[in-house]
Amino acid sequence: MADWITVLVRTLGTVFLTFFLASAGALGATPFSFYVVPQYSAIALSEDWEPLLRRLTEDTGVEFELKIAASIPKFETEFLQAVPDFVYLNPYHMVMANQAHGYLPLIRNTKNLSGILLARKDGPFKTAQDLDGQTIAFPSPNAFGASLYMRALLTESVGIDFTARYVTTHPNVYRHVLRNNAAAGGTVVVAFNNELPAVVEQLGIIYQTPDLASHPLAVHPRVPEAMRQKVTQALLKLTQDDAGRELLVGARIAKPILADYERDYFLLVKLQLEKYLVLEDK
DSSP states (O other): OHHHHHHHHHHHHHHHHHHHHHHHHHHHHSOEEEEEOOSSOHHHHHHHHHHHHHHHHHHHSOOEEEEOOSSHHHHHHHHHTTOOSEEEOOHHHHHHHHHHHOOEEEEEESSOBOEEEEEETTSSOOSGGGGTTOEEEESOTTOIIIIIHHHHHIIIIIOOOOEEEEOSSHHHHHHHHHTTSSSEEEEEHHHHHTSOHHHHTTEEEEEEOOOBOOOEEEEOTTSOHHHHHHHHHHHHHGGGSHHHHHHHHHTTOSSEEEOOIIIIIGGGGGGTGGGGOOOOOO
16 A cells, blocks of 8 residues: 555656646746837837846846737737737726736836827917817827827817827827928827937927826736736836846836736726727738
8 A cells, every 4th residue: 555655646746747847848938928019119119128128037037028019000909819928008008908808017107107299389289279170190099198098188178170190109290290291299208208309399298188107017817926926026126226227217117116907097997988999900
């Protein structure tokens, strides 16, 4: 009997060890996909995020593969199909991803997000009301502060009619306004502050949205809890050294804090912004 028990214990131990090693090997061999909302060019996003992911790999021992979709509509298709393991996305995308697949936010920047409407300083448009009947440029339909929330407020609160023109990125918005291809353009404060001074000095803010919680880094629930915690803590610890702080600034998460879906993003459900969503499969 004792010999039978010994054999059983050894067999079960071998099976468990094989399973454990296989699981560990699978995690090490297959990088976690890490998607970033393409609100800037792929080159700019790679320059900002690749160094951060390399540092994250050094600090966690886990590989990450940066994925940049060709457009925001394509990006939306990816997370609505639950493709990303980790994903940096805008606040209303967070709502969409949570409702579709249970994605949860891990961290966000301390500073809140605010959308702004820009017009040429030397032009005739000085207030949002002046834009009635005009063309307004936006980076994409569902860019949150710059477009989705902005269009809802201009329609429902300001009460104007306008033609929306979607021009892919924030820099393209500025150039459309400067070239008089649009009367005004929607963007966000953080993006505008990072623009070239020669562009900034020619544009003025004529409308601003209320502040809301900023873009979070979210995770799909299939990623183990231990891995979520490891990534979260590694990102928060980057604030403790100069090199880490520089990486966070580049990724626009200069002062990361823990994010909470109910506290930070569930309130967006009450705004009923779904009627302003434009979903495309591109």
